[in-house]
Amino acid sequence: MDEHRTFIFNKINALEQFKIFIDQYAISPPAKINNRQSLPYKSGAYNFDEVIGFPTFEEREITYTCQLIEDDTRDLELTLTEINNWLLMPVKAELQDTATPEYHFLGECINVIPAENERGFCEITITFKCYPFKIWNTADTNDWLWDNFDLEHGIVPTTEFELVVGKNIEIYNHSVVPIPFTPTFEAYRVLVMVDNVRYTLTSGTEASFLLYPGSNIINITNIEGGMKKNIMTISMIREEL
Numbered sequence: 001m002d003e004h005r006t007f008i009f010n011k012i013n014a015l016e017q018f019k020i021f022i023d024q025y026a027i028s029p030p031a032k033i034n035n036r037q038s039l040p041y042k043s044g045a046y047n048f049d050e051v052i053g054f055p056t057f058e059e060r061e062i063t064y065t066c067q068l069i070e071d072d073t074r075d076l077e078l079t080l081t082e083i084n085n086w087l088l089m090p091v092k093a094e095l096q097d098t099a100t101p102e103y104h105f106l107g108e109c110i111n112v113i114p115a116e117n118e119r120g121f122c123e124i125t126i127t128f129k130c131y132p133f134k135i136w137n138t139a140d141t142n143d144w145l146w147d148n149f150d151l152e153h154g155i156v157p158t159t160e161f162e163l164v165v166g167k168n169i170e171i172y173n174h175s176v177v178p179i180p181f182t183p184t185f186e187a188y189r190v191l192v193m194v195d196n197v198r199y200t201l202t203s204g205t206e207a208s209f210l211l212y213p214g215s216n217i218i219n220i221t222n223i224e225g226g227m228k229k230n231i232m233t234i235s236m237i238r239e240e241l
Contacts (some may be wrong), residue, residue, distance in 0.1 A: 007064060009109065010093035010231065014066070018079060023123070024065040027097070029241055030132035038071055053212065054177060057132035059241070061107065062095065063125065070120040072157075080114060080122065087112055101241070102132040133177060137159040138239035160205055163190060163220055163230045171216045174238055178210035181236035188225025188233065194219050201232075211236065 005022050006015035016019040033056045036045040049055045066082075070076040075181070087109035095105040107130025115123040161169040163185065173179060183190070183201050190201040198221070201210055 005097070005099045007098065008094075008096040010090050017086075018083055018122075020067065020083075021067045022064055025097075026061075028061060030060040032057055048175045059107070060105065060130045062107075062128040062130055065123065065125050068122045068124055070093040072120045073117060076117060076120050076122055080112075080117075080124075083124075084112055093129060097182050100134075101137065103136050105130040106135060107131055131164045132241035133175075133197055133241060136171060138241075151215055159234050159236075161232050161234070163187075163223060163227070163232050165220055165223055168219050169232075171218060171234065173213050173216060173236070176182050176213055176241055177239050178212045179212055179236055179239060180206050181234045182206045183232050183234050185232040186225075186227040186229060187223050190220065191222040191224070193221050 005025075006013060006020070007022070008014070014022075035056060037048060038045050068076065068079065070079055081160070088111075090108060092106060092108050095107055097105075105128070107128050109126060110129050111125075111127050113125045113127075115125065121165040132157050155237065158172075161171070171181070182205065183203060185201075187203070189203075192199050192201055194209055194216070197209075201207055
């Protein structure tokens, strides 16, 4: 048993609040969704992942097998009721495993199964269904410790860009999926073009387009309103399998 490892769900610490001790855990990668479809009069199958440009995944399942010890059976039953209310009532909440403080999961608890209930001792199995991707706990790319320099692409992550009309900026998304981002700048708004589509960026508001994995080229077509500093900073959350 790992005496230090626990999980926090909906801002409640399992070990501190209920003295739940983790015996075993399983955090498996999500299964890929099969988006292949056979078409009439065509050999093979059509892969719709190629249309959207990236694969899709099932929900991630996370399971903890834990020990719960109380003074007697009555106290144990009362504690189990509190645990059920804590875990099963939220439709969706943040799940943080203390062994991996860099990222968290987002999901719901689907069952709490007690295997034994004898003389105040109980083994319980707790299962969560979560969003398939790990969500990093910082929006600052400079805090992604092992990605301060991208060895594969030779890229130093940055969140600050100079805005010049007619020039391009390159935003690199280190996530494995398209992610939203929020720009901040002094101007009233900034007009941009991405893949021949025009968009308007407003400071402090999430952009109306996503950043795809890898390099994203954004052309600055116009800047409306005065700027003392022609600098834009962005906030984005990294997601990984």
